[in-house]
Amino acid sequence: YWRLVDLYPPFDLKNYRINMEIPLEESMRNIILSRISYAQDQINSHEDVHTLIHEIRKTVKRIRAVLKLIRDEIGYSNYYRENSFYRDLGRSLSGVRDSYVLGEVFSSLHERFPDAMKEKDYEAITGTLTRKVERELSDFTEKKGGFDSIHRELDCASGRVEQYCRLRNDFISMEKGIKRIYRRGSRYLSRVRKEFDTAEFHEYRKNT
Numbered sequence: 001y002w003r004l005v006d007l008y009p010p011f012d013l014k015n016y017r018i019n020m021e022i023p024l025e026e027s028m029r030n031i032i033l034s035r036i037s038y039a040q041d042q043i044n045s046h047e048d049v050h051t052l053i054h055e056i057r058k059t060v061k062r063i064r065a066v067l068k069l070i071r072d073e074i075g076y077s078n079y080y081r082e083n084s085f086y087r088d089l090g091r092s093l094s095g096v097r098d099s100y101v102l103g104e105v106f107s108s109l110h111e112r113f114p115d116a117m118k119e120k121d122y123e124a125i126t127g128t129l130t131r132k133v134e135r136e137l138s139d140f141t142e143k144k145g146g147f148d149s150i151h152r153e154l155d156c157a158s159g160r161v162e163q164y165c166r167l168r169n170d171f172i173s174m175e176k177g178i179k180r181i182y183r184r185g186s187r188y189l190s191r192v193r194k195e196f197d198t199a200e201f202h203e204y205r206k207n208t
Contacts, residue, residue, distance in 0.1 A: 016062065025167040028070060032165065035063050036158045043147045049137065050100050053093045056150065060090040069177040070167060078164035085157060092144050095136040103129040181207075 015034040019027045039059045046052035064086050071079040106129060110122050140146060167173040188204035191197075 024169045024173055025165065028066065028167060029161050029165045031066055032063055032161050033158055035059050035066075036154050036161075040151055040154055043151050050097075052147070053097050053100075057090050057093055057097060060086045068181060069174050070165070071180075072176040073167050073173040074164050082157070082160070082164065085153075089150060089153060092140065092150070096133065096140055099129065099133040099136045103133060 015038075016031060018024065019030070022030075036059075039056050042052055042055045042059075046055070064083055067074075067079055067083050067086070103126065106125065110117065145152075185204070185208045188200065188207050191200050192204050
């Protein structure tokens, strides 16, 4: 139970699980720092902006998952600050990501059901969606600082890890976090079982 399992292969698991050969505090710091480093490496190397956004958003979710695990041990103020930071970082990319995915889904539906829409209507809607992606990307770059800003913010975040990630070398450091996460997942599952709702199912999936 001292191992964090990533559910979305392919992924380098060795940098995302607890190393029992070193103190727990050091191991958890390494996990967070390795994810920050991974995101920065992606910024430095990726040419496809949409793949880059997807990778950064996934990485942010992984870091937030670790923070939820050790929330009680690091204190709520530290947890709130760091969780809010990564949440907002992910949200800064959501506009571009959502617009791009909407266009991809629309194109996929058109391929499956080509006779459901006139070609000129399809092209008109596709053009609108493409322009929306371009606007969102321009807003992200010009108003939010783009990937350079994210890289700098992650530098600051890495400098804070040693200050707040102070843990006892014992399972108790994560016990409350694991129980809280399990309870929350169970609560959302019970709601979905009683009455299926797409929004509730999405919340259940996120929390799980």
